[in-house]
Amino acid sequence: MRIDHLVKIKILKINSKTIIFNKRIRSYCLYPYPGHKRGCPNYGKNPFCPPTAPYREDIIKKYNNFILIYAIFDFHNYLIEMELLNPGRTHKQYACVLYWQSALKKLMKDKIKGMTYDELFGAGSGFLNSQSMESAGIDVFRMFHLNKIDYEIRPKEKIIMAALLCRKKEKKGLDKFIQGSIKGE
DSSP states (O other), rough: OGGGGGGEEEEEEEEEGGBBOOOGGGGGGOOOOOTTTTSOOOOOOOOOOTTSSSSOOTTHOOSSEEEEEEEEEEHHHHHHHHHHSSSTTHHHHHHGGTHHHHHHHHHHHHHTOOOOEEEESSSTTTTOOBTTTTTTTHHHHHHHTTOOOOOOOOSSEEEEEEEEEEOOOOOEEEEHHHHHHHHHH
16 A cells, blocks of 8 residues: 555754753664563664664764654544555554665655755664664654654654755755745645
């Protein structure tokens, strides 16, 4: 099933003061979740993951332009459509990330393609060959809150997937591009 019709992608220039770092964020990878008693199996194995991937508070001084690209996925209507297409499956089966996450990441990658940046922190470790925001120590939920992006911690209605693009210099026309992207929705 294609999910394009259930996704809106937004681009937002954000202030560095809204990028909050906390070393504790990197330990979240070790929290157990269904099927993984010891947390994420990539911890300590993937070079984009802690503890190998570095804590990156340095980006605040290194860059002066930050662009947040985020996808809003209508999870509620996706589940309804999946139930209609596949009657008899469980809610857990419909919600499984294996059925929607790669399509959502592809839409994000397509939006980022062609944009210029010096460094990117992705939607998950390895996204476009980059470290995730969480593995860098960025408190993503706090950043969403400070930038007035509505999100759910345990999504029932919508899922937010985001990437942070960092630039040393302002690109001419970038603000126009961002405003055009927001108006074009």
